Amino acid sequence: MPASLRHRFPGITAPADGGWSRFDAPAGTQMVDRSIEAMAAWMRSGSAAATGGAFAAADDCADQVDRARQACGRLFHADPRGVVFGANMTTLTMAVSRAVGATLGHRQRIVGTALDHDANITPWRLAAADAGAEHVLVPFDAATGTLDPQAVIDAIDARTAWVTLPGASNLLGSAPDLRPIIRAAHDHGARVFVDAVALAPHQPIDVEALDCEALATSPYKWYGPHSGMLWMRPALLDELPVYKVRPAAATGPERMETGMANFEAIAGIEAAADFLVEYGMDRLAADEAAVFAHLWAGLGAIEGVTRYGVDGPDGRTPTAAFTLRGHTPWAVCQALAAARIAAWDGHNYAVEVVRQLGLAETGGVVRVGLACYLDHDDVERLLDVVGALAAAPAR
Numbered sequence: 568m569p570a571s572l573r574h575r576f577p578g579i580t581a582p583a584d585g586g587w588s589r590f591d592a593p594a595g596t597q598m599v600d601r602s603i604e605a606m607a608a609w610m611r612s613g614s615a616a617a618t619g620g621a622f623a624a625a626d627d628c629a630d631q632v633d634r635a636r637q638a639c640g641r642l643f644h645a646d647p648r649g650v651v652f653g654a655n656m657t658t659l660t661m662a663v664s665r666a667v668g669a670t671l672g673h674r675q676r677i678v679g680t681a682l683d684h685d686a687n688i689t690p691w692r693l694a695a696a697d698a699g700a701e702h703v704l705v706p707f708d709a710a711t712g713t714l715d716p717q718a719v720i721d722a723i724d725a726r727t728a729w730v731t732l733p734g735a736s737n738l739l740g741s742a743p744d745l746r747p748i749i750r751a752a753h754d755h756g757a758r759v760f761v762d763a764v765a766l767a768p769h770q771p772i773d774v775e776a777l778d779c780e781a782l783a784t785s786p787y788k789w790y791g792p793h794s795g796m797l798w799m800r801p802a803l804l805d806e807l808p809v810y811k812v813r814p815a816a817a818t819g820p821e822r823m824e825t826g827m828a829n830f831e832a833i834a835g836i837e838a839a840a841d842f843l844v845e846y847g848m849d850r851l852a853a854d855e856a857a858v859f860a861h862l863w864a865g866l867g868a869i870e871g872v873t874r875y876g877v878d879g880p881d882g883r884t885p886t887a888a889f890t891l892r893g894h895t896p897w898a899v900c901q902a903l904a905a906a907r908i909a910a911w912d913g914h915n916y917a918v919e920v921v922r923q924l925g926l927a928e929t930g931g932v933v934r935v936g937l938a939c940y941l942d943h944d945d946v947e948r949l950l951d952v953v954g955a956l957a958a959a960p961a962r
Contacts, residue, residue, distance in 0.1 A: 572854075575600050575842075576790075576940045588945040591909040592788070592938035593737055593886050596768065598835070599790040605838035606792060606831045615830060628830055635837035636820070639796055642840040642848075643767075643782070645774035648801045651820040652833055655795040656764050656783045657686040662823055663760065663781060663797065666807040668694030671728055675700040678722045678757075679731040681919040682707040682714045682741060687762035688919065691731050700728070709923050712736070712876035714743040720751040727757040734766030734782075738917035738934060739876035740886035742766055749778055758803075764788055768938070769855060769884040771848035774798055786832075790939075791839030794832040797823070846939075855937050858946060859885035862935070865950040871957045875924060875932060886936035894956055896930045903933075906952045908945075910935045 573579055578597040579589065589597060609615070614627035632652070640647030653659040671677075677691045681704045688704065695702035705722050707714045714733075723730060730752040735742040749759050758780040763772055768789040774782055781799040786792060805818045816822050843851070860880060866872050871892035877883040891899050896912035903910050913931040914921040921931045935949065 573940045573942070577603060579940050585907060587907045587909055588941065588948050589909045589938065590903075590935035590941065590945070590949060591911055592768070592941075593765065593934060593936035594911055594915070595785075595787050595793070596790050596938045597940060598787075598792065599839055599842050601842050602791045602835040602838040606835040609831045609834040617827060628828070631830055631834055631837070632828060635833045635840070638837040638840035638844070639798070641844050643772050643774045643784075643798060644776070645782075645798045646801060649798045649804060649820065651797040651799065651804070651823045652828065652836065653795040653797065653824065654829075655787075655793070656762070656785045656797075657690075657795075659783055659795045659797040659823070660686055660760075660762070661690045662809065662825070663783075663799070663807070664690035664694040666809040667691075667729060668698045668700075669808045671695065671698035671700045673699040674726060675728045676724065676726040677702050677729045677731065678705065678719065678727055678752075679703065680705045680707065680714055680719060680733060681923050682736050682739075682743070683731070683733045683917070683919065684737045684762060684764065685916045685918050686764075687731050687733060687760075691729070701726070704919065706923060707741070707920075709925075711878070712739040712741045713882065714741065716744055716747045719748045723748075723751055723755050723757060725755060727752070727755055729758050729760060731760045732762070732779075734761050734763035734772070735769075735884045735886075736876070736917065736920060737765040737886070738915050738920050738932065739888050740765075740883040740936070741877050742770070742883050744882075745777065745779075753778070765884060765886065770852050786836045786839055789839060789843060792832040792835040794829065794836060796836065799823075851939055854939065855885045856880050858941060858943060859887075859937055861943055862887060862937070862946045862949070865946060866953065869950070869954050869957050872953065884936075886934065888932040888934050890926070890929075890932055891953060891957060896933045899933045899953065899956060902956050903949065903952050906948065908949050908952060910949075 576597045616624035618629040636647040636650040639650045692702045761782040764785045767784040783797045875888040900912045911934045
């Protein structure tokens with residue numbers, strides 16, 4: 568991975584950072600300089616206002632939102648008229664599921680998977696329960712960390728209204744092939760919602776080719792500000808009975824953008840999307856694959872480490888989950904933190920994943936993930952700490 572990218576991230580290069588290796592990227596990346604500068608420039612500009620006024624700043628607000636929709640459309644090869652901005656993916660998914668719930672009939676079905684983050688499980692479970700519908704979770708293969716598309720297809724029937732899928736597991740990195748599932752869902756008249764939060768930072772996404780009805784991401788996991796972004800087919804945006812205040816727009820993405828827009832965050836989202844488009848998602852994926860191969864092989868060579876998920880570079884993102892015999896995940900993360908290496912332990916909101924792996928009662932896993940500001944030296948630092956722990960007497 569080109570070391571030159573590190574200098575684009577002030578949070579990594581600033582003296583106050585103290586030389587940390589930030590493997591906590593699956594929970595949230597550092598912001599790229601361009602995004603930070605765009606937010607600051609907006610707040611200094613005097614354009615902060617609201618849309619719809621008869622003065623210049625109101626026009627500036629509308630132009631900023633439009634530019635950001637266009638940027639996200641370019642990044643995800645999606646119709647910008649379907650781009651919705653919000654607080655975070657969970658909040659947006661709750662809003663979608665609440666609207667969907669109002670359309671569900673008794674005995675209809677929502678099909679989801681156990682590979683998902685809970686933000687793509689509980690909102691749909693609540694919507695189904697409120698409507699008297701059925702919510703089904705399809706298990707994944709715990710031995711390989713993979714989701715068999717046919718297992719999901721087998722759960723889809725004539726009663727199925729929606730299928731909710733992970734673009735990638737936020738815990739294991741597994742990235743299932745969604746295309747056959749989406750085709751099968753459409754064959755049964757069902758719609759598809761994709762949680763692409765864990766996929767979007769690492770691989771190119773073509774919404775048009777994927778052919779889903781809705782897809783959600785988190786810009787703060789692709790080098791932007793803490794915020795959420797949803798894409799939905801424009802016709803469906805107009806159709807769903809979303810909960811909104813009376814003066815809100817009757818059509819378009821503004822229907823789901825409840826309350827005042829966060830214009831400074833939207834400026835940062837535009838800049839982060841442009842950064843990724845200009846660098847190139849294929850190039851970024853290739854960079855990360857080389858570093859991840861080092862990380863994955865290095866963990867596998869340490870006595871007492873058990874790795875979870877797809878074994879190899881294909882069908883996954885550069886996120887690794889592991890345990891170390893004789894040491895709880897929390898203890899491993901404490902040791903890493905003492906060496907200025909940031910990582911997460913536990914279930915990381917992938918509640919069903921940890922449960923199916925049989926790790927819920929033992930502290931879950933250690934999760935480490937790549938971002939474009941990590942390189943082989945960071946990997947060596949992490950492997951040294953885990954290797955030293957493995958060689959030390961268990962406590």
